[in-house]
Amino acid sequence: MAGSRSRSCEEWKPFIAMVGVDSAFAVVNILLKKVLDQGMDHLVLVTYRLSISTIFIAPIAYFFERDSRPRLTLRILCYLFLSAILGASLTQYLFLLGIQYTSATFACAFVNMVPVLTFLMALPFGFEAVNLKCSSGRAKVIGTLVCIGGGALLTLYKGPSLFDHSHITNRTMETTISLSSAKKAERWTVGTIALVIGTLSWSSWFLLQSSIGKRYPCQYSSTAIMSFFGAIQSAILSFSTGSPLSVWVLRGWIQITTVLFAGMVGSGLGYVTMSWCVKKRGPVFTAAFSPLVQIMAALIDIPVLHEHLYLGSSLLGSIVVIIGLYILLWGKKKEMQNIVSKLAQEAEENKIQQETHLQVIPVPNDSRPS
Secondary structure (H helix, E strand, O other): OHHHHHHHHHHHHHHHHHHHHHHHHHHHHHHHHHHHHOOOOHHHHHHHHHHHHHHHHHHHHHHHHOOOOOOOOHHHHHHHHHHHHHHHHHHHHHHHHHHHHOOHHHHHHHHOOHHHHHHHHHOOOOOOOOOOOOHHHHHHHHHHHHHHHHHHHHHHOOOOEOOOOOOOOHHHHHHHHHOOHHHHHHHHHHHHHHHHHHHHHHHHHHHHHHHHHHHOOOHHHHHHHHHHHHHHHHHHHHHHOOOOHHHHOOOHHHHHHHHHHHHHHHHHHHHHHHHHHHHHHOHHHHHOOHHHHHHHHHHHHHHHHOOOOEHHHHHHHHHHHHHHHHHHHHHHHHHHHHHHHHHHHHHHHHHHHHHHHHHOOOOOOOOOOO
16 A cells, blocks of 8 residues: 555656646746836846856756766867857847747747747758658647647737736836837737747757757756856847946846746756656656646736736637647657557567577487497
8 A cells, every 4th residue: 555655656746846847937937027027137137047047057967967977078068059049048038028028928828839849840850750641640740730820820810808907006007008009019029029039949959959968968067058158148248238237236126036036946946857757757748738837827927917818819829839739749649659669569579589599499410320
């Protein structure tokens, strides 16, 4: 009985871990939206976040990978520098720009398209294959097309607002009224374009990361170096834009809490937890929880920040993207099951052949005269 209970707890640990980390990601997105609305500089926020991530992950990398870490060559450093551009500094800046000009819920919907775009970009490089003769291959294609349709719905159709926000405070109403309809539409367009480019950049990072993992298989060390390069890139870009030094001063406990929480959880603890879940239950299980971030962000976004939930750009588009994502993930899971089954069958056939070979022992011909 005790053993069965222990196994049950072990099976539930990855589920609880992913629910916890996705809840934290949702809170991070809401906090980012809050401090950006207060006027915090995007690049300053990215620099602080990546710096906190570096400080947080570096000791873990030192103690857990100091004996297994390979030699750091110039080629690997160049890969990590490019990885910092695609996966850290540029992507986070574009995501923050998009989340400020749209909403946290809308921005999270674009994150759900990352697995699909990664799948499409992996096809020409041979990282993925599609066999239309089997159900898994057809599911991957159908899921991809459904996700693309959901992304088009997110981008092209906004639709009416689904909630009445007449109870919003006077300050929020004054801010909303001060912006003309044309200005708000322009901001939403800029935010959408930033999210599209950021999603493409993030998808490219996964392909690059697969190459880095083969040459430098140290997850914590590579993440710490990548975060360090990303912090330097963001800081240089911020100073090159002529921003005054006053933007680097954190004002109020909300900005300080956001920087610390986003750095440690969004770029540190979250990565460690997801890596552990991938090791325990596989990438399909871990990726399947990504829509949970959007749902939780919406539950906080609407009542707390009084963001509008639109029929097309928030609700229908998100539902279509999530449906397409799960169809794609089902195809991936089915494909992995087929591969495992095939390997097991081949191993069983080889075992039978070896046993048959051992049983057939040639009898020596005794030609000596009697």
